[in-house]
Amino acid sequence: MPIDFTLSERDRGILQNVREEGLICRNYARYYDEHEEEFAPDVLPEAATFEPSFDVSAHPYDKRVDSGLPVISALASIGSTWGDYSVRMRRGGGGLGNAALSAAGTDEQKKKWGGLTLAMAITEPGCGSDPSKVQCTAVLDEASDEWVIDGEKIFVTTGCRADGVILWATVDKSAGRAGIKSFLVEKGTPGFVVAHKEKKLGIRADDTAAYVFTECRIPRENLLGLNEEVQTKGSGGFRGVMKTFNMTRPMVAAIGLGIAEAALDFTREELEKAGVVLEYGGSESSLSAPAARFIRLETLFEASKLATLRACWLAGEGQPNNTESSVSKAHAGTAVREICQGCIEMLGPMGISREHLLEKWLRDCRITDIYEGTGQIQRLIIARDLLGYTRADLK
Ligand SMILES: Cc1cc2nc3c(=O)[nH]c(=O)nc-3n(C[C@H](O)[C@H](O)[C@H](O)COP(=O)(O)OP(=O)(O)OC[C@H]3O[C@@H](n4cnc5c(N)ncnc54)[C@H](O)[C@@H]3O)c2cc1C
Numbered sequence: 001m002p003i004d005f006t007l008s009e010r011d012r013g014i015l016q017n018v019r020e021e022g023l024i025c026r027n028y029a030r031y032y033d034e035h036e037e038e039f040a041p042d043v044l045p046e047a048a049t050f051e052p053s054f055d056v057s058a059h060p061y062d063k064r065v066d067s068g069l070p071v072i073s074a075l076a077s078i079g080s081t082w083g084d085y086s087v088r089m090r091r092g093g094g095g096l097g098n099a100a101l102s103a104a105g106t107d108e109q110k111k112k113w114g115g116l117t118l119a120m121a122i123t124e125p126g127c128g129s130d131p132s133k134v135q136c137t138a139v140l141d142e143a144s145d146e147w148v149i150d151g152e153k154i155f156v157t158t159g160c161r162a163d164g165v166i167l168w169a170t171v172d173k174s175a176g177r178a179g180i181k182s183f184l185v186e187k188g189t190p191g192f193v194v195a196h197k198e199k200k201l202g203i204r205a206d207d208t209a210a211y212v213f214t215e216c217r218i219p220r221e222n223l224l225g226l227n228e229e230v231q232t233k234g235s236g237g238f239r240g241v242m243k244t245f246n247m248t249r250p251m252v253a254a255i256g257l258g259i260a261e262a263a264l265d266f267t268r269e270e271l272e273k274a275g276v277v278l279e280y281g282g283s284e285s286s287l288s289a290p291a292a293r294f295i296r297l298e299t300l301f302e303a304s305k306l307a308t309l310r311a312c313w314l315a316g317e318g319q320p321n322n323t324e325s326s327v328s329k330a331h332a333g334t335a336v337r338e339i340c341q342g343c344i345e346m347l348g349p350m351g352i353s354r355e356h357l358l359e360k361w362l363r364d365c366r367i368t369d370i371y372e373g374t375g376q377i378q379r380l381i382i383a384r385d386l387l388g389y390t391r392a393d394l395k
Contacts, residue, residue, distance in 0.1 A: 003313050008065040011072055015057055018076045022083020026357075029084035032205030033360050037197075068316030072245065074254040074308055081258025082265075085364050086205035092263070095158045096120035097166035097184075099248055104182060104225045115185060121153035121211060129377050131168065132177045136213065138169035147183060147223065149191070149216040157371070159209025160197055163187055163316045166224060167213075175251065182224035191216030202363030249325040249372050250311040253332035256368030257305055258337040260286035263361045264298060267343040290346060303327070304335040323385040330378035333369030340365050 008014070032038070056072050067075070080088045097118025101110060127133040136151025149169055156165065164186040185192055191214045198208040237300035268278065276290050284292050298316045308328040314321035340362040344351030351358045384394050 001317070003310065005067070005071065005309055005313075006392055007075075008062070010059055010066045011075070014072060015079050018079035019082075020199065022080050022088070023099075025080070025087040028056055028087045029357055029360065030204070030354075036204040059148055066349060067202060068313070070250070070312035070315040075314045077254035078258040078261060078305070082256045083258075083263045084205070085259055086203040087340060088348070089158065089206040090202070094118075094382035095162050096248065097162070097164070100182060101184070101224070102165045105249055109184070109221075109224065115166070116163040116186070117158065117161065118184070119156045119159045119165045119209075121156045121159070121165050121167045123155045124152055125154055132180065132375055134168050134170050134180050135147065135173075135174070136167065136169040136185055137193075138171050138223075140171070140182065141217070143218070145220045146217045147220060148269055149183065149185065149213040149218065151213055152212040153213075155198065155371075156209045158207060159211060160207040163395060165211065167211075173369060173390060183218060184203050184222045185213070185216060185218055189216055189218060199280060200324055202314060202365060245372055246321050247312075247315050247324045248310045249329040249378075250315070250321075252368060252372045253304065253308040253311075253328040255264055256332045256336040256365050257301065257308065259361050259365040260301055260304075260320070260339040263340045263343040263358055264294075266356070267346060270347055280352075283372065293342065293346065297339045300335045301339055304332045308333050323382055326373075326378040326381040329368075329372065333375040333378070336365040336368050337362070 035266050042141060049260040056076050057069055058304040059071070066072070071103060092227055097120040098114075098116075100120055101113060101118060103115070122131050122134070124133075124135055136149065137154065138147045138149050140146075149167070151169060151371040153165075153167060155216070157160075159165070164184055167183050167185055169183055171181055187194075193212045193214070196211070201210060222252055271290060271294060276288060277292070278291050279287060280295070284295075287295065307324070311321050311324035314324055338366065340358065342360060344358050345348045347358065350356055353359070373381070380394060383389065387394075
């Protein structure tokens with residue numbers, strides 16, 4: 001089936017709205033980069049008139065002309081992080097945990113918790129790239145019909161702001177992956193403590209928290225997916241929740257690409273002001289050295305964007321996209337760094353001055369290659385898929 005990324009009138013309207021919101025977010029970019037400790041819920045008062053741009057699902061959709069939800073969501077993510085990634089994140093509702101809830105929760109759970117902003121906590125002090133090493137435990141107390149959670153989680157995105165968390169814990173350490181289940185724990189539950197907020201290299205306006213759970217009791221029905229069959233074979237268990245990454249990885253790529261596009265736009269403007277002529281379509285030898293270098297960075301951006309949209313398009317068509325989603329994230333993870341670094345190099349002192357945002361964009365884009373599986377882990381997944389290796393063959 002041919003892929004067509006032509007934008008419809010609805011698509012263009014959504015992206016225009018996103019761009020206007022992005023311009024507002026950009027006004028706050030430096031402030032929250034430098035005031036990471038501030039955590040005001042009423043951030044961006046003048047953006048209040050815009051609906052949160054990630055909620056593109058709210059727009060009526062005509063299958064014949066409009067881009068499907070995954071593609072328009074990726075384009076909206078690019079547009080919105082073009083404004084400022086972390087200010088936008090701070091403003092938006094919903095978190096990574098909401099994606100897990102919609103993939104793995106029962107209808108009743110989705111109805112009950114769908115309105116909450118949910119963080120997702122997998123990573124622990126001794127468990128990051130290999131989530132099967134989760135040490136956080138969940139023990140069923142049959143007498144009270146409650147799960148008792150004990151353990152620590154680190155690097156929880158939107159962990160301070162979230163209303164609750166989808167957390168991975170093991171019910172049987174000897175069972176490895178099969179013992180890992182997802183649970184929903186709401187803020188305010190006794191035994192659930194937000195231990196601290198991280199101070200970070202970049203994306204400082206969005207909070208990243210560490211959690212501690214000590215004899216934290218939650219109702220039995222807070223096991224995501226609830227019934228045993230869903231947990232072991234279907235969407236609620238380890239494999240099912242891992243599948244949610246097939247959609248969130250291209251979104252992480254898109255988020256990084258928005259930052260890279262901002263860097264390219266700024267650099268293009270400055271190069272043109274300095275008299276550099278960017279001529280497209282000719283041979284590279286007819287271009288000046290800065291023009292040739294800049295156009296190569298733009299090409300890298302376009303290649304990464306197309307890989308990301310392709311992964312999203314496959315998801316929208318209900319086709320498998322495991323390899324493509326890892327390709328999009330692995331490619332964007334390095335491309336966005338190369339682009340931001342290249343722009344800084346081309347603009348010299350202007351690139352590293354805090355009077356402009358380029359140096360911040362380089363710091364902000366670093367996360368693209370870390371969370372939701374590092375670049376190395378994406379390359380392992382791609383190699384396994386292409387070469388037909390199992391996890392045991394190649395790890
Ligand atoms: C700002 C931020 C936000 C985050 N948000 C969340 C969140 O919301 N929820 C959450 O659960 N986690 C989150 N994380 C954690 C993130 O997912 C992990 O940092 C990431 O998975 C890597 O794990 P690690 O840091 O433990 O590194 P490790 O797993 O210790 O890896 C260290 C290095 O070794 C490499 N490596 C590891 N295994 C292999 C291998 N088999 N082959 C080759 N190389 C390998 C890795 O690529 C990496 O470069 C966040 C992290 C950050 C920095």
